[in-house]
Amino acid sequence: MSPFSILMKELRTWCGLTQVEFALKLNVEQSYVSAIEVGKKGPPSADFIAKLIEAFDLDRRWERRLEEALDLSQRRMELPKGTSTETYRIFNGLRKQINDLHPAQIELIEYALKLPEVIKMHESQLRVTRAASGNVEKDLGQ
Incomplete structure (x- = not known):
């Protein structure tokens, strides 16, 4: 349900x-x-x-x-214009397997969807740690 x-x-x-x-x-x-x-x-x-x-x-x-x-609870989803070919493949694979997904697959997909948030949180923590140690210029991406 x-x-x-x-x-x-x-x-x-x-x-x-x-x-x-x-x-x-x-x-x-x-x-x-x-x-x-x-x-x-x-x-x-x-x-x-x-x-x-x-x-x-x-x-x-x-x-x-x-x-x-x-x-x-939305059942219908529409991919936006400009969606990458890779995203179409993933979406299609999910569509075909939606009723047969193993709980482990669902858990992995949920984790993957949270990755940007987790990465951002870790980057913030790293910046705070480096700022506290006086190493500001060695921030992520630099």
Whole structure:
């Protein structure tokens, strides 16, 4: 199930409502609520999120969680113009194997996606260490 499916069910149960009651409050069909919760329906529109927030008077914390879950649950992705051939290959390989990825593959992909952040953090730490030791001119890349 998608992150949005899980969060919407969590919200409904947190409110103490059945799917029918939840749907009535949102002015949608119960079958729509059910389809989202079991992952048969893709993530809803931003308008639906706004309707959820208003109907249940949700605070900023819930709003952020819903927006994040909506972003994480997108099923369709489009590569931007100018994307490299290598990126197309990687994306296509991922698309073909998406349902058969081993947990180790997922972990490696997640780690690889975090590498720029990790490198930046290590570079900052190295700069601080060198500055503290009076070795500022020997900073990274110089």
